[in-house]
Amino acid sequence: MRIDPDRKLDFEDVLIRPKRSRLKSRAEVSLERTFLVPHSDKKITGIPLIAANMDTVGTLDMAKALAGHQIFTSLHKHYALDDLKAANISTDFSFVTFGIEDHDRIDGMMAALGADKICLDVANGYTEHFVDFVREVRRHHPDKIIMAGNVATPDMTEALILAGADIVKVGIGPGSACMTRAMTGIGYPQLSTIIECADAAHGLAGLICADGGCRMPGDVSKAFGAGADFVMLGGMLAGHTECLTAEQKAALKDDDMIEYYGMSSEVAMNKYAGGMAEHRASEGRIVQVAYKGDVKATVQEILGGLRSACTYVGAAKLKEFSKRVTFVVKN
Numbered sequence: 245m246r247i248d249p250d251r252k253l254d255f256e257d258v259l260i261r262p263k264r265s266r267l268k269s270r271a272e273v274s275l276e277r278t279f280l281v282p283h284s285d286k287k288i289t290g291i292p293l294i295a296a297n298m299d300t301v302g303t304l305d306m307a308k309a310l311a312g313h314q315i316f317t318s319l320h321k322h323y324a325l326d327d328l329k330a331a332n333i334s335t336d337f338s339f340v341t342f343g344i345e346d347h348d349r350i351d352g353m354m355a356a357l358g359a360d361k362i363c364l365d366v367a368n369g370y371t372e373h374f375v376d377f378v379r380e381v382r383r384h385h386p387d388k389i390i391m392a393g394n395v396a397t398p399d400m401t402e403a404l405i406l407a408g409a410d411i412v413k414v415g416i417g418p419g420s421a422c423m424t425r426a427m428t429g430i431g432y433p434q435l436s437t438i439i440e441c442a443d444a445a446h447g448l449a450g451l452i453c454a455d456g457g458c459r460m461p462g463d464v465s466k467a468f469g470a471g472a473d474f475v476m477l478g479g480m481l482a483g484h485t486e487c488l489t490a491e492q493k494a495a496l497k498d499d500d501m502i503e504y505y506g507m508s509s510e511v512a513m514n515k516y517a518g519g520m521a522e523h524r525a526s527e528g529r530i531v532q533v534a535y536k537g538d539v540k541a542t543v544q545e546i547l548g549g550l551r552s553a554c555t556y557v558g559a560a561k562l563k564e565f566s567k568r569v570t571f572v573v574k575n
């Protein structure tokens with residue numbers, strides 16, 4: 245056993261110090277970014293927020309709504325190919341998600357959709373098996389953008405980039421519907437995860453997506469301030485019209501509560517895995533969120549908060565933001 249004596253930080257442990265600025269208004273701030281990726285000559289352009297690949301958030305309706313704001317969606321992996329094809333979603337702003345699965349299926353789906361962004365998502369990205377899988381997917385798809393995770397430390401961020409990931413999804417345990425910390429004791433404070441993994445990724449010309457733990461717009465600013473290239477949101481985008489199935493929409497009342505649940509929760513296991521296997525315990529929570537209406541208003545709040553944060557530190561572009569951020573640690 246060993247104890248790491250360095251203090252590690254979560255979003256709630258810090259604030260961003262205001263700085264003198266030449267900006268007159270938040271309207272002058274540009275949130276759009278263009279990234280080069282390390283493994284192909286592809287570029288990725290947009291506002292670097294990504295709706296989480298959870299079946300209550302990464303929906304086709306969400307992808308349509310967010311693409312209109314130049315925001316990305318990682319579509320959840322339980323859609324049938326025909327549904328994805330029929331939806332005609334923007335490939336510019338959509339990631340197609342897979343777990344560890346058959347390469348023929350991945351190759352077939354990507355070809356049929358004409359999509360160029362792959363999200364390889366497992367709860368625990370620390371296994372050699374996953375690293376080998378990422379390497380193999382890269383071999384099959386030399387010209388695609390690959391995001392892979394989740395991990396929470398620089399060593400594994402580097403391992404995944406070297407294996408073929410362009411973007412490493414970082415976050416073990418911070419999610420609002422996540423019970424990993426409670427059930428296993430495993431985790432890493434998310435702000436420190438972002439700071440340490442961004443440093444590792446950027447050293448290899450790779451990118452990171454900070455996944456989980458943002459509960460309010462200020463947390464999104466802190467994630468970007470810490471060096472995240474992309475920020476993935478689950479709970480903040482849950483409970484909107486775009487999260488609902490057609491049947492749920494038809495029965496909807498304004499004061500309804502909407503169910504948001506982790507993808508390892510009992511609800512998800514019953515839905516997709518034929519129930520909870522005997523050797524497993526649920527690491528996902530079931531949360532009821534009040535119906536929030538269309539996602540547009542929430543998007544405006546998040547982007548408004550981010551623009552304002554950029555203004556407070558004098559960053560005219562999101563690209564400059566983390567360079568201008570000084571965190572102060574609260575007591």
Ligand code: 5GP
Nearest residue numbers: 296419420422456457478479506507508528
């Ligand atoms: P949030 O934005 O709600 O704080 O976090 C969203 C993230 O939580 C997702 O992108 C995913 O990484 C993580 N997540 C989703 N479902 C589960 C689950 O059942 N268990 C755990 N441990 N994490 C989950």
